[in-house]
Amino acid sequence: MPDAAKNSPANAEAPRIVTACVVLIGDEILSGRTRDANLSYIAKHLNQIGIQVREARVIPDVEDTIVAVINEVRARHDYVFTTGGIGPTHDDITADAVAKAFGVAIGYNDEALAILDAHYKATGGEFTEARKRMARIPSGAALIANPISKAPGFQLGNVFVMAGVPMVMQVMLDSLTDRLEGGATMKSRTVSGQIGEGTIAEPLGALQKRHPDVVIGSYPYYRGRVFGTSLVMRGVDSAKLDEVAAEVAGLIRSFGVEPVEGEPV
Template sequence: MPKTVTACVLLIGDEILSGRTRDSNLAYIANHLNKIGIQVREARVIPDVEETIVAVINEVRARYDYVFTTGGIGPTHDDITADAVAKAFGVPIGHHPEAVKILGDHYKATGGEFTAARMRMARLPEGATMIENPLSKAPGFQIGNVFVMAGVPMVMQVMLDSLTGRLEGGATMQSRTVTGQIGEGTIAEKLGELQAKHPDVGIGSYPYYRGRTFGTSIVMRATDSTELERVAAEVAALMREFGVEPQTGEPA
């Protein structure tokens, strides 16, 4: 039976906490990782505060197989993620020769000035390996089981895509959805009994409203497809007990 491989996602940035920037990275990361058998078990949004980043990195890297961070590796004074990660691992940080060359060649080719601020993006913690960035060239990096990526969604996505060969997946989480025009309060008790009967399958209840109609989608998640199908069938049968004809998938 495939092993379970877990991950935590850290979204770093005051702009997310303030509401100025709406995050889209978490959904992409979770979907991407699930496809290769890595289950995101936790996600946090934390500020650009060094001691917070250090403490949280050290906490979650000990708890999960992988940690993925986004944000805070740009050229400005408030881009402190790389420094904080280096501090968390207890190693110095400095200019990585290959990163300096990549960025230098990029700015030479594009006519931009390779300023001291931009040089900051070539700094990696000692012992880290680069994560390729085909778009803007400034690399992310991996140190231990921590992968540090950009906050800009397009850049983060190409960085994550380039990591597939480095990541070891395990059991892939699968899901099934059964929907019916029934209030979740009506089936809540029976649904709780069903969950107790099948502890290895996560069962979630999600009400919806479509104009004057309402109903509930029951989403089941598990790594065992046989058990998942069994529970989905039982949920459908439960709805029929209440006189509701279920449908597979999300509400129309």
């Protein structure tokens, strides 16, 4: 085959798509007592390294629920990230549930015990039986470092178990990033115009069907007495995004409205 043919777009390797699910564990989130701040941070962080969050679950501190959800989503995605339920109290049951999901034993991890023992000696705190619970790790799991409060998270298979406290979760996520293998990074384009969603809904739907590999979202906006719609296109192929953005701009222009690149001023 000639070199030109080998290098043609038709023979180019398709970008690898790597997906993830985030599982937010905690009755306090479902009750409204605690407002989640983790999902957005995780999704943005992962997208920067080519991992697309395709699903998120918010579930209670119920062992059977955690086990069922973990087993469901770890089979469907490349990576699963959980937050919450690894503290020292009786309702912190995530570690036990993940061990049960994988069918492995759980017990005190020598490395985790040493980390926590040193931490409490250095800070003058008592290393109580309750605090020792944070050193219970499923068999075969690798620890995730926690530079702030020292109690580690852990990785078992493609599941990464992290703290629910946002500041701690963030440093855990940073410390485990070198274990992750990304793929194609999701990119976006935005075109806005002073036109109602209902006006462009039908032709926009037809445009979406012509370009199934680009996700088009429609978001109405109001600026004082001015209203309009921002159309956000997301995909992994920059050239394709530019093509669809140009078609969207042409669609808006066909209704006598001048499109604006990006969000409305």
